[in-house]
Amino acid sequence: MGRLNVNLCGIEMDNPIIPASGTFGYGYEFAEIYDINILGTFSFKGTTKEGRFGNPTPRIAECTAGMINAVGLQNPGVEKVIAEELPKLKKCFHKPVMANVSGFSIHDYAYTCALLDNEEQVGWLEVNVSCPNVHGGGMSFGTSPDAAAEVTRAVKAVTKKPVIVKLSPNVTDIVAIAKACEEAGADGISLINTLLGMRIDLKTRKPVIANTMGGFSGPAIFPVALRMVYQVAHAVNIPVVGGGGVSTAENVIEMMLAGATAVEVGAQNLVNPMACKEIIENLPAAMDKYHIDNLNDIIGGVKNG
Amino acid sequence: MTLRGDTLAIKNAGEFVNLKIDGFYLRRPISVCDVEGDVLTLIYKVVGGGTEAMSAMEKGTELLVMTGLGNGYDLSVAGESPLLIGGGVGVPPMYLLARRLLALGKRVTVILGFNTADEVFYEDEFKALGCDVKVTTVDGSHGIKGFVTDALPEEYSYFYTCGPMPMFRALFKATSTSGQFSFEERMGCGFGACMGCSCKTVTGYKRICKDGPVLKKEEIIWAD
Numbered sequence: 001m002g003r004l005n006v007n008l009c010g011i012e013m014d015n016p017i018i019p020a021s022g023t024f025g026y027g028y029e030f031a032e033i034y035d036i037n038i039l040g041t042f043s044f045k046g047t048t049k050e051g052r053f054g055n056p057t058p059r060i061a062e063c064t065a066g067m068i069n070a071v072g073l074q075n076p077g078v079e080k081v082i083a084e085e086l087p088k089l090k091k092c093f094h095k096p097v098m099a100n101v102s103g104f105s106i107h108d109y110a111y112t113c114a115l116l117d118n119e120e121q122v123g124w125l126e127v128n129v130s131c132p133n134v135h136g137g138g139m140s141f142g143t144s145p146d147a148a149a150e151v152t153r154a155v156k157a158v159t160k161k162p163v164i165v166k167l168s169p170n171v172t173d174i175v176a177i178a179k180a181c182e183e184a185g186a187d188g189i190s191l192i193n194t195l196l197g198m199r200i201d202l203k204t205r206k207p208v209i210a211n212t213m214g215g216f217s218g219p220a221i222f223p224v225a226l227r228m229v230y231q232v233a234h235a236v237n238i239p240v241v242g243g244g245g246v247s248t249a250e251n252v253i254e255m256m257l258a259g260a261t262a263v264e265v266g267a268q269n270l271v272n273p274m275a276c277k278e279i280i281e282n283l284p285a286a287m288d289k290y291h292i293d294n295l296n297d298i299i300g301g302v303k304n305g
Numbered sequence: 306m307t308l309r310g311d312t313l314a315i316k317n318a319g320e321f322v323n324l325k326i327d328g329f330y331l332r333r334p335i336s337v338c339d340v341e342g343d344v345l346t347l348i349y350k351v352v353g354g355g356t357e358a359m360s361a362m363e364k365g366t367e368l369l370v371m372t373g374l375g376n377g378y379d380l381s382v383a384g385e386s387p388l389l390i391g392g393g394v395g396v397p398p399m400y401l402l403a404r405r406l407l408a409l410g411k412r413v414t415v416i417l418g419f420n421t422a423d424e425v426f427y428e429d430e431f432k433a434l435g436c437d438v439k440v441t442t443v444d445g446s447h448g449i450k451g452f453v454t455d456a457l458p459e460e461y462s463y464f465y466t467c468g469p470m471p472m473f474r475a476l477f478k479a480t481s482t483s484g485q486f487s488f489e490e491r492m493g494c495g496f497g498a499c500m501g502c503s504c505k506t507v508t509g510y511k512r513i514c515k516d517g518p519v520l521k522k523e524e525i526i527w528a529d
Contacts, residue, residue: 022499029497029515045500053503053510056528058491060501062331062355069493074500074510208491218330270494271325271332273371 003294004283006040008239008262009162009187011096011123013040015283016252016295017276020243020266021046021100021126021166022071026085030269031092034277040262043098043126044081044089047116049108051077061199061208066218066245067267068197070211073102073131078112086119096123100166102131103141103151110154117159126241127155130168130193131215142168142193145180152184164188164241169228170196178232189232190241190264192225217267221245226258233259233300247275249282253290259300306359308345308370315340317377318402319467319487319519322347323495325369326358332371333359334495334514336467336487338397339404345372348397348426374495375518378402378485380409384462387411389436390453390476392418392468396427398487402465403436413437416456418472422447454479474527486525487518504528 004015019030021043030036054072061068075081078101089097099122103109109127116122129142129151141147148165155163165181167174169192178189194215199208207213225244233240242255243264252263268275283295292298315322315337322345323332333355339346351357362368380402387406391399396417406413414437419425421444431438439456440448449456453468454475464484466476473486490513493501497515504511506524511517 023494025498025500033496053505054500057502057504059503060331060491060493060499062329065330067331067493069499069501071500071503074503267330270499271330273494273496273498 003287004280006261006295006299008040008241009124009164011162013262014038015040015280016256016260016262017280018043018098018241018243018262018264019269019276020264021098021128022069023266023269026081026089027093027097028088028091030273033273036093037095038280039095039276041095041098041123042093043100043264044085045075046073046100046102046128046131047075047078047081047112048073048102048104049078049112051075051080056210058208058210059214061214063197063199063216063218063220065220066216067270068199068209068214068216069194070209070214072211078115082115082119086121090121097121098124098126098164100126100128101155102128106150106154109151110158113155113163114158117161122161124162124164124188125155125159126164126166126190127151128166128193130166130170142177143171145177148177149180149184152181152186156185162187164190166190166193167232168193169224169244174228175231175235178236182236182238186238188239188241188261189236190243191232192221192228192244195221195224217245219245219247219268222247222251226254229255229260230258230302249279249286252279252283253286253292253298256295256298257300257302259302261299306347306349306362308347308368309343310345310370312340312343312345312372314373315345316373318380318405319377319398319465319485320373320375321495321518323371323374323492324359326355328358329355331493332495334374334492336398337401339401345370350394371495375514376516378465378487378519380405382463382483383409383411383465385411386460386462387413388458388461388464389413389415390418390464390466390468390472391415392453392466392472393420393424395466395468395472395487398467399465400427400430403431403434407434407436414458414461415439416441416453418442418453418468419447420444477522477525477527480522484522485519486522488513488520489518490514
């Protein structure tokens, strides 16, 4: 066991670093830039039952220390993902991958997860009940404890793979939703998805994003994400995957102290495609600096103030 | 802006680079105007905070630049007398394209479209290359009065263009041959990962940054 190894829901990872869904495609764009097998794993592009184009453009807006996206779950649909994307992924990535799944009904989630359950390379199912960019689905399942629990139960019924439910921060009580997912059988909780945000173009006085609003991510949201990871990790007894604005090895250590077993890196991959590689390379020195022998020693290790 | 560095990844005219600018989160995609050895020339218009910061940069500033992005123009279908049409901020990528086509022995005609005489740039540079150059201004203050479509020659073998959407729509109708259009879109990553700049085409969904920015006339679907 190396000093970076962690175990997420029964699967060993060489390190806790996971590029977040939607920022890493199906891996192969990044495999042209570096050997992505150095990653703990990665969460592939959010996949739905039917193929989707997503929202009209512009889908992207600049923000202070971050960005807004309103892609809207563009993906070719689960059948094509399995037939076309996973074989390409398999050529450049040789570890269990995290399959990110979204849906518009309980049936959608169960259908998509059941198909991905057959795929050997899928290690975990990350069930996204938190996409802010689609109407009538996604986040609406993640804003009520009952609906989130219902999705969790439906998915658990069709798969033996670990189910990690990815939660939205756009709620009044994220802890209640996390607990409801745990009671419904979730094997882990992942948080946070993006924060609903907006920009207005001063020249045109119109929203920058064609869909008016979108998901805010980047370093600016790190303190919010850390706070929520801390709250959820202290309330549940299942592993927590922490993410939101993580862009340095120090951010990773902070997330793990707050209670994260593994850490997702999102927007930073888009502005620096080498971000995850650099974070993994920088982790040992950052651990030395803060007298950490093994990352497992610090999970949830934040002290009382 | 002239940059010096490793330009080996830049293969085709019509590619772009993505600049990291201090104080901004997302990179800024800028089309390649010219590349020669280790010297990269970028011409941009100040339209927002990012380009404003670029214009305030001092000589000797070091920038992180991702290069070799986008597909660029396909020169193999140019024929003997290609027509290049640049509108406003779409003029710069025409320069490297013109140089490459001339090097292949083509007779290159260039139409540069602007709103008014004050905005005209690179007319002399294209003439110096040896292109047949026509300039149009909407207000008639320089060159031919009107739009680029008012300066289309009788005959040309193929066309390449970059510029604003209204110009693209007009050219799509007014041109008699096939051609290639270089599109602009707000981008997240610039290298195909985020799906921030997708568009619908006849041949499926394409990412402007990775599968474009150059699309062929036959594959374009105009959004209403």
